[in-house]
Amino acid sequence: MQNSFTEENYLKIIHALSGRDGGEVSTNALAESTATRAASVTDMLRKLAEKGLINYKKYQGVTLTELGEKVAIKVIRKHRLWEVFLVEKLGFGWDEVHDIAEELEHIPSEILVEKLDAFLGHPRFDPHGDPIPDAKGNLMEPDYGVLTDVQLGEKVRMMGVLDHAPSFLQHLDRSGLTLGSLIEVKEINEYDRSASVQIDGGPTLFISLEVSKNVLVQRR
Amino acid sequence: MQNSFTEENYLKIIHALSGRDGGEVSTNALAESTATRAASVTDMLRKLAEKGLINYKKYQGVTLTELGEKVAIKVIRKHRLWEVFLVEKLGFGWDEVHDIAEELEHIPSEILVEKLDAFLGHPRFDPHGDPIPDAKGNLMEPDYGVLTDVQLGEKVRMMGVLDHAPSFLQHLDRSGLTLGSLIEVKEINEYDRSASVQIDGGPTLFISLEVSKNVLVQRR
DNA sequence: TAAAAAATTTAGACTAGTCTAAATTTTATT
DNA sequence: AATAAAATTTAGACTAGTCTAAATTTTTTA
Ligand SMILES: [Mn+2]
Ligand SMILES: [Mn+2]
Ligand SMILES: [Mn+2]
Ligand SMILES: [Mn+2]
Numbered sequence: 076m077q078n079s080f081t082e083e084n085y086l087k088i089i090h091a092l093s094g095r096d097g098g099e100v101s102t103n104a105l106a107e108s109t110a111t112r113a114a115s116v117t118d119m120l121r122k123l124a125e126k127g128l129i130n131y132k133k134y135q136g137v138t139l140t141e142l143g144e145k146v147a148i149k150v151i152r153k154h155r156l157w158e159v160f161l162v163e164k165l166g167f168g169w170d171e172v173h174d175i176a177e178e179l180e181h182i183p184s185e186i187l188v189e190k191l192d193a194f195l196g197h198p199r200f201d202p203h204g205d206p207i208p209d210a211k212g213n214l215m216e217p218d219y220g221v222l223t224d225v226q227l228g229e230k231v232r233m234m235g236v237l238d239h240a241p242s243f244l245q246h247l248d249r250s251g252l253t254l255g256s257l258i259e260v261k262e263i264n265e266y267d268r269s270a271s272v273q274i275d276g277g278p279t280l281f282i283s284l285e286v287s288k289n290v291l292v293q294r295r
Numbered sequence: 296m297q298n299s300f301t302e303e304n305y306l307k308i309i310h311a312l313s314g315r316d317g318g319e320v321s322t323n324a325l326a327e328s329t330a331t332r333a334a335s336v337t338d339m340l341r342k343l344a345e346k347g348l349i350n351y352k353k354y355q356g357v358t359l360t361e362l363g364e365k366v367a368i369k370v371i372r373k374h375r376l377w378e379v380f381l382v383e384k385l386g387f388g389w390d391e392v393h394d395i396a397e398e399l400e401h402i403p404s405e406i407l408v409e410k411l412d413a414f415l416g417h418p419r420f421d422p423h424g425d426p427i428p429d430a431k432g433n434l435m436e437p438d439y440g441v442l443t444d445v446q447l448g449e450k451v452r453m454m455g456v457l458d459h460a461p462s463f464l465q466h467l468d469r470s471g472l473t474l475g476s477l478i479e480v481k482e483i484n485e486y487d488r489s490a491s492v493q494i495d496g497g498p499t500l501f502i503s504l505e506v507s508k509n510v511l512v513q514r515r
Numbered sequence: 516t517a518a519a520a521a522a523t524t525t526a527g528a529c530t531a532g533t534c535t536a537a538a539t540t541t542t543a544t545t
Numbered sequence: 546a547a548t549a550a551a552a553t554t555t556a557g558a559c560t561a562g563t564c565t566a567a568a569t570t571t572t573t574t575a
Binding site: 161165171174175178179182183187191 | 384385386387394395398399402403404406407410411414
């Protein structure tokens, strides 16, 4: 049978919290991310385990099974493709698309996804720099660094963001930081780890640690 | 508060069954169209009435309130715009889009609908010839006739279909009948009311009463 | 390593939407 | 108008997903 909207969300969140190592995810972490209570999570975990989507032993946390992983990646693929559509075709800002994509990602129809993918020209990344899984379910996570780890004087390319909150994305817009920006670290303040960076060889910008922490860059 | 997927479907179906005269819709008719039982319909009707979306007096059938009508038309607008998107942009056939649009029509976001509408060039009709309500909720029902009512020798333009079933639409495709086709009635058989028609001044086609009944045409 | 704290699960309950079976109301027929 | 048939509503129950409060298990800390 089909998976419900709610089940798909649990799988997607388990995938995200599990990280690239595929480690166990705790009931409390899921309660936090799903905005429900731990007791509700336990109920759902029993059901997902029943359906063979997760590995679950009481009190031990959960991981996705291969099947669960496949389902999660399909949802992520749809989410990111729809985000590309919203930005590239409909003209939404990258700060406006996440919530709409949260709904669109649950529309069924394999063929819809594949036609959408073709219509968009088989994009490799979504508007936030996140990689789009291919039709076979392969998800290549590029290993970007965080701006915090960049040394003084280094030049890096902005490739993505860790925080997807509209307020953060809007802040980046106002700062003139977008995907692809060339960032040169001109100064790092020991006291609060804020920094001055030069964008695309042009204007210099002051950024807080909070921002640096959430900007993904390609070091070369 | 927001209306659920299920509530929206009830409103849309009440709108459809109510016809242009806005007449009462019976519990049984709704049970049939929603593929549920009459008892379930009664429960939902109480709820919709509670929310001010329908006029409901026990045993008397229902009509939409102005509010209910507004909500129904918004759903219809979304359904038809998404169908245009699926056909015009993604390359689906007109026989493939209805079920997918049934899902997409429930995605919220007013701004999404308006951006989609603009992206599509503000289409007036969907792939089946059905009129698309405008952003203000105006729905202009053109008064087409049915091919059955066309006289011998008359020339009419095909403008829509009454049956939206994939099998019927595929049958029209195979027959070479599409929206915009010029149809001249060459012969009508008294016995079964089947007919021979000439399409776009070209090939002559034999069509059954069942088909004629479901083809909408513009008489001039 | 025993007690305290934290995390997790169980118990019991609620809502939305659905069902079957029984009761009621309306409509059609004698 | 009385009765039969059809339509509709009510009663009681079920599932998915959620909740609070209580019980249990694991982890931490003294
Ligand atoms: Mn997103
Ligand atoms: Mn994204
Ligand atoms: Mn349709
Ligand atoms: Mn249509």
